[in-house]
Amino acid sequence: MSYEAHFRVWRGDIDGGALHDFTVEVNEGEVVLDIIHRIQATQAPDLAVRWNCKAGKCGSCSAEINGWPRLMCMTRMSIFSPEEIITITPLRTFPVIRDLVTDVSFNFKKAQAVPSFTPPKELQPGEYRMQQVDVERSQEFRKCIECFLCQTVCHVIRDHEENKPSFAGPRFLMRIAELDMHPLDVADRKDLAQDEHGLGYCNITKCCTEVCPEHIKITDNALIPMKERVMTRKYDPLIWLGRKIARRS
């Protein structure tokens, strides 16, 4: 079954822009990215859009669809009624380049700031031995496709540009948690998470989890466990007292 859908697509660049109306054909089984491509093919050949795999695996086609951060290639048209007006904008947390394309380099800088996997010094590559039960917890986090939808929706930086320097965002706090749980990682990541990457800014309101297309339980399985680990290190009065006494004697 085909029908004509009503789309509003944001077009513009850093100097300004607006929502543009399009009436465009939709066929059974299509996803939002198909419709964007049709607009590009038939009505707006210079419409800028980033995409690669069309299979929900490269994380390039992130946009906001009716105000909700989503992958365009994984958003089926069948979730909308034919009468509905569908509004597509670029991610509203990062600087826009053109049309639906944003500059997500903030995320790459934050990724760089997380110290990489640090195995014990005496251990040589090839000597790593790990039990499955020890790694399976962090395997969930390895499903991340770096679409940065979680980064986009997180109010800490979405609503506060000034927090960007002090907050890494859910994706990279999850990376820190992943390494902190890693059986072979010996780096100290607890102070780092709190002091450098702003874990305390997260108020566990779970929007990152709600939008993650890989259904990673970011808040429950990475951020909260990391908060608990930081708590033991930094805020546990009993442990603090124990450490004081140990230092004395």
Next chain:
Amino acid sequence: MATGTVPGPGKARGVFSAGRAQIAEKTLRTDNWRASPIFMAVILGIFVVYSGVRLFMNDNYYAAQEHYLTPMYSPCISEACVEGSSDFGTWLPDLGTGVPIAILAFPILTLFRATCYYYRKAGWRSFLLSPQACGVPEPWKKYTGESRFPLVLANWHRYFWMGACLLLLINTFDAFKAFEGVGDGIGMGVGTVIMWVNLIALWMYSMSCHACRHILGGQLKHFSKHPVRYRIWKFISKINPKHGDWALISLFTVIATDAYIMAVSAEWISDFRFFN
């Protein structure tokens, strides 16, 4: 046709910050995103009002005949507690009518719930509007979350959890006591059933807690070296995703249990007994 205006430079913050796509609307969400935070605010409001009233009532917390003690007043440790309600001693003097008898249990339970990750989320969304709903801008100029005093103290949740677990053991004792018959022997009434439903809800709530999950296993780096704690962690990880549900269910069962015991104790209703 193009629509939309560019916001003035004066109030350029959040999604209107310089450099971001200039879109006039604060949010373009089309669903009913206001419903959930309002619903939550109403539920929490009802609970706060109810428990506040009950706290200062200082009465009708123990149904002596049926041996039902409400979880809100348990353990009853004041010399003012009515006869039969203080199985754990009365080591607190009678502080007069204006002072709540539940002066021990109440603060622990309040702090336990207030620092619970689920209620924190609910509070941030419903009362502090940070954020009300995902992708909906919060109204504040500045935001530092839980990184500073006093909100950083929410990190002490694990201690309130431990306190709540001790109280829960006492609630478990109370629930067994609810099998004592009117007069002699054993017995069971509707109140016993209500108390047990509440007890199960409270255990599920407390055992699915994130701090519990961390303490009993989550803090480990090598599960393979601690097989028992790994299994405990596995179990908690199974019920933990439903922690929010248990938080709400147990909120209602506590109110229901307390209200029922209050009604029986005040003789507004009489407890239906299955056997005595």
